[in-house]
Amino acid sequence: MSHRFSIAPMMDRTDRHCRYFHRLLTSKSLLYTEMLHSNAIIKGNTNKLLSYSHDEHPLAIQLGGSDPKSLAEASVISEEYGYKEINLNVGCPSSKVQKGRFGAILMKEPKLVAKCVSYMKNSVSIPVTVKCRIGVDDMDQDAQLDRFIEEVSSEGCNTFIIHARKAWLKGLSPRDNREIPPLNYERVYKLKDKFHHLNIVINGGIKTIEESLEHLNHVDGVMVGREAYDNPLMLNSIDKEIYKETDNSLSRTEILIKLLPYIRSEVNKGTKITHVTRHIMGLFRGFHGAKDIRKYLVSLNNAVNPVDNFKFFLKETTL
Numbered sequence: 001m002s003h004r005f006s007i008a009p010m011m012d013r014t015d016r017h018c019r020y021f022h023r024l025l026t027s028k029s030l031l032y033t034e035m036l037h038s039n040a041i042i043k044g045n046t047n048k049l050l051s052y053s054h055d056e057h058p059l060a061i062q063l064g065g066s067d068p069k070s071l072a073e074a075s076v077i078s079e080e081y082g083y084k085e086i087n088l089n090v091g092c093p094s095s096k097v098q099k100g101r102f103g104a105i106l107m108k109e110p111k112l113v114a115k116c117v118s119y120m121k122n123s124v125s126i127p128v129t130v131k132c133r134i135g136v137d138d139m140d141q142d143a144q145l146d147r148f149i150e151e152v153s154s155e156g157c158n159t160f161i162i163h164a165r166k167a168w169l170k171g172l173s174p175r176d177n178r179e180i181p182p183l184n185y186e187r188v189y190k191l192k193d194k195f196h197h198l199n200i201v202i203n204g205g206i207k208t209i210e211e212s213l214e215h216l217n218h219v220d221g222v223m224v225g226r227e228a229y230d231n232p233l234m235l236n237s238i239d240k241e242i243y244k245e246t247d248n249s250l251s252r253t254e255i256l257i258k259l260l261p262y263i264r265s266e267v268n269k270g271t272k273i274t275h276v277t278r279h280i281m282g283l284f285r286g287f288h289g290a291k292d293i294r295k296y297l298v299s300l301n302n303a304v305n306p307v308d309n310f311k312f313f314l315k316e317t318t319l
Helices: 016-025 040-041 046-050 068-080 094-100 103-108 110-121 143-153 185-194 208-213 226-229 232-239 252-268 273-284 290-302 306-316
Strands: 003-008 033-036 059-064 087-089 128-136 159-167 201-203 221-224
Touching: 016 033, 016 232, 016 252, 016 273, 033 040, 040 046, 040 059, 040 068, 046 068, 046 221, 059 068, 068 087, 068 110, 087 103, 087 110, 087 208, 103 128, 103 143, 110 128, 110 143, 128 143, 128 252, 143 159, 143 185, 143 201, 143 290, 159 185, 185 201, 208 221, 208 232, 252 273, 252 306, 273 290, 273 306, 290 306
Parallel strands: 003 221, 033 059, 059 087, 087 128, 128 159, 159 201, 201 221
Antiparallel strands: none
16 A cells, blocks of 8 residues: 555545545545544444445545544454554644644644554554644744654654644634645655655645655655645546556546446435535536536535436536
C-alpha cells in the first residue's frame, strides 16, 4: 500500500459515496474515511459507520480519541472490517474536538499520543499512522515537533502525515486554520532529512500534480484534501503522473456512466440520490453551464424516477 498520493480524510466529505466516486478516477491513490471517534465505533451503529464497498481499496480509516484502550478496541473492530491502515488524528483544531481532548491539542501531549499508538499497534496487525500539524499555538515548531516525532515513532509509528501549518486552538475556526497559518513546507522537508528512516507525507495547500511531483523530490508522499474534492478531475491523471501507470483517464461522461450502476444500486437500497451526487459537483468546475447542471442534480431528489432522470441527463448533455 503506497502513501505516494492520498486523499485526505475530510469531515462531511469523504464518506463511502465520495470514496467510491474518487476510486473511479484513480485506482492507486490511498483513500481515507472521515474521522470517526473511537467511542462512536464501539458504542454506536458500527456497521453503518464502517461499511464500505470493497472497490474502495486501498482504504484507511482515521480515528479520533485520546483513550488508549478505547482506540485499541476501535482499531481491532476496524481491522475486522478490512481497513488496511488506522490513522490517528492529531491535527483537527475544532473547539468541539478540543473539548473531547483529541485532535490537534494532543500535540501538546506526545507521551499520551505515544501510549495511544502503542496500544493500537499491539492490538492489530495493520499499520498505525499519525496525522498531525507542525505545531500548535506557541509550540516551538523545531525542537518540540522533533520531540513529538521521536516520542511517537519510538512506539512503532513509521508513517507521519504532516499538515505543513501550525494550528491555533483559539481565535481561528477550522476553516481559518486550513488557510490563515502560513504554510511551511521546508519544515516538513527537514523532518524527512532528520528522520530519514520514517515515511513522511506532506499535506496542506497542495493544488496541482506539478506541485505534488515537486514535493515528492523531498518527502515520501503527498496528501491532497480540498482540491481533490472541489476539483476531482485532477485525480484523473494521478495514476499516470504519480504512479507511472498507463493513462486510463476518462471524460466526464465516461466517469458518470461508470458511476451510474452504483447510483442505481444505492437508490434501490433507499439512499437519496443526492447523497451520492453531491460529491460530483466539483466535476463541472470551469465547465460552461456548470451552475445549471448542479441545480438539476440537486432537483433529482424530488424526481419520481431519479435514476432514469440521471440517465436522461447523461444522454442529453455533452460533457
